[in-house]
Every structure is written in C-alpha cells, then in structure tokens.
Amino acid sequence: MLYSLRKYNFLIRQLVNRDFKKKYKRSVLGILWSFLNPLLLMMIQYFVFSNIFRNSIPYFAAYLTIGTVAFNFFSEASGMVLTSIIENSRLITKVYLPKYIYPFIKILSSIINLSISLIPLSLVCMASGVSFHKTTLLSLYFWVCLIIFSFGVGLVLSTFMVFFRDTQFLWGIFNRMWMYMTPIFYPENILADKYKFVLLMNPLFHFLKNIRLCIIEGVFPQPMEYVYCLSFAFGSLAVGLFIFLKNQDKFILYL
Numbered sequence: 001m002l003y004s005l006r007k008y009n010f011l012i013r014q015l016v017n018r019d020f021k022k023k024y025k026r027s028v029l030g031i032l033w034s035f036l037n038p039l040l041l042m043m044i045q046y047f048v049f050s051n052i053f054r055n056s057i058p059y060f061a062a063y064l065t066i067g068t069v070a071f072n073f074f075s076e077a078s079g080m081v082l083t084s085i086i087e088n089s090r091l092i093t094k095v096y097l098p099k100y101i102y103p104f105i106k107i108l109s110s111i112i113n114l115s116i117s118l119i120p121l122s123l124v125c126m127a128s129g130v131s132f133h134k135t136t137l138l139s140l141y142f143w144v145c146l147i148i149f150s151f152g153v154g155l156v157l158s159t160f161m162v163f164f165r166d167t168q169f170l171w172g173i174f175n176r177m178w179m180y181m182t183p184i185f186y187p188e189n190i191l192a193d194k195y196k197f198v199l200l201m202n203p204l205f206h207f208l209k210n211i212r213l214c215i216i217e218g219v220f221p222q223p224m225e226y227v228y229c230l231s232f233a234f235g236s237l238a239v240g241l242f243i244f245l246k247n248q249d250k251f252i253l254y255l
Contacts, residue, residue, distance in 0.1 A: 004098045011097070012105055019109040038069045038117045057187050059216050062128040066212055067184035069117045070143075074150045074204060075175055077110035081154025082171060085162050089255040099248045100241075103158050107151045114147075125215060133218030139211045141226070145233040146207045152236030155244040162247075162254050182208065203232035 005012065057063050084102040085092065092099065161167040182204045183190075191199065199205045206228050210221040 001098070001100065004101070005104065008097065008101060012101060012108070015105045016108045016112070019105065038065060038072065038120050041068050041072070059125075059128045059130050062125045062130050062216055063212060064185055065121050065124040066215060067182070067208055069114070069121050070146060070208055070211060071179060071182060071184055071204065073110060073114045073117070074146065074153075075179075076113065077107055077147070077150040078154045078157060078175070079168075079171070080106040080110055081151065082157040082161050082168060084154075085158050085251055086165075086255070093252060093255060099251060100155075100244060103151070103155055103244070107147070107154065110150070111147060114143075130216055131218065133214070135214040135218050135220055138220070139214035142207050142210045142214070142229055145229040146204075146211075148233035149203055149207070149236045152233070152238070152240035155237075155240030159244050159247050162251050178202075178204065184208070203229075203236070206232065 081103045084106045085099065088102045091097075092102070157167060157171055181198060182202060183199070188199055188205070188209070206225060210225050210229060213219045213221050
C-alpha cells in the first residue's frame with residue numbers, strides 16, 4: 001500500500017489539488033471560508049450557549065472552538081471519504097488505480113482544511129487569554145489520532161455507500177446524534193453518573209478532552225488516555241481497511 005502511494009504520488013497531489021479547487025470554485029472568498037467557518041460557528045454557538053455554560057467552563061470561547069473545529073473535521077472528513085468511490089466511479093471504471101487511493105485523497109483534502117482551521121483556533125485561544133503551554137505541542141498526538149480515526153470510519157462508510165446508497169442519509173442522522181452525544185458546547189460533568197458510560201465509549205470525547213487538556217489547561221493527560229486514543233484510532237483504521245479491501249473487487253459491479 002505504501003509502495004502504491006509513493007508510486008502514484010504525482011497523481012495523488014493533482015487529485016487533491018483538484019478537490020481543493022473544486023470546493024471553492026466560483027466562491028468569492030474561496031479558501032478564506034476554511035478560516036472563517038470555525039469562527040462564525042463559534043460566534044453563533046457562543047452567543048447561544050455562553051449564558052448557560054460560560055460560568056461553569058473556563059475559557060469558554062476556546063473550549064467551544066476546539067470542539068467545533070475537531071467535530072467539523074470529523075464530520076467533513078468522514079463525509080468526503082464516504083462519497084469518494086461513488087464520485088470517482090467514471091475514473092474507476094476506465095483507469096486502473098488502487099481503489100484505496102480515492103479515500104486517501106479525500107482525507108488529505110480534509111487535513112488541509114483542518115490545518116487552515118487551526119489558525120482561527122489559535123487566535124481565539126489567544127483572545128480568550130489561554131497561555132501557551134508545552135503541552136500544546138502534545139495536542140498534535142490527539143489531532144493525529146482523530147485524523148486516523150476519521151479515515152477508518154470513512155473507509156467503512158465508503159464501502160457501505162457502494163452497495164447501499166442510503167448510507168449517506170443514515171450517516172447524516174447518526175452524525176447529528178453523535179454531535180449531541182459529544183461535549184462540544186457543554187461540560188462533560190453535566191451528565192448524570194449513570195450516563196457517563198456513554199462518554200467513555202465515545203472516541204470523540206477522548207480526543208476532545210485530551211486536546212483541551214493540552215491546550216487550555218496545560219496538563220499532561222493520564223497515561224491510559226494515550227492508549228485509549230491510539231486504540232480507537234488504529235482500531236477504526238484496521239476495521240475500515242479490512243472491510244474496504246475485502247469488498248473493493250466488487251465495487252465495479254455496483255458503480
């Protein structure tokens with residue numbers, strides 16, 4: 001797989017560039033939307049929820065922006081990978097390429113958008129009075145785990161999408177439910193103890209919690225948190241690759 005990615009390196013770069021330009025085609029602000037989108041969402045959510053949670057959450061604007069940027073990336077990345085095979089059906093039926101390259105291109109495009117979104121995130125943190133800590137760099141570990149996890153989920157969804165086109169609609173509903181089950185704009189202690197297991201089973205909760213610990217509080221996460229996040233990330237990737245590679249030869253029959 002790594003050999004194929006190196007072999008088709010030029011083509012991958014061209015297709016990533018194509019996706020990036022396609023996203024902002026005929027847009028007046030263009031790439032600035034990747035910069036403005038998390039800021040605008042944060043402002044709206046801050047206006048709605050600041051009076052409810054501001055007093056119980058220190059640096060609420062930074063807390064909210066981290067949650068918004070992280071979940072938006074997960075939602076966008078998994079959604080883009082979901083349609084990667086269907087969108088490239090004409091290319092797949094005419095030109096031979098390892099099929100996992102198409103989802104890989106989509107995750108690369110999402111990583112570029114995430115990189116841009118980290119700029120307004122940094123600005124909000126500074127404006128909120130969050131100090132720079134050594135652990136801020138450590139948060140990259142959890143961002144990478146989130147990226148790998150999103151790719152794994154996307155691979156599963158892209159496989160299902162080929163055989164069952166309603167996958168995108170079902171994922172839209174489930175994705176919205178997942179958003180409300182994740183403490184993006186509310187504190188984790190708002191849930192009663194009997195429902196805490198929902199958070200502990202939620203991979204996005206672990207990614208978010210540790211990113212916030214590193215950036216906002218400047219605290220090193222508990223050792224097991226590194227294990228949990230790495231397990232969620234590579235567990236998702238392993239399942240996604242297994243399902244995708246096992247079924248990829250059948251894709252051509254359903255495109």
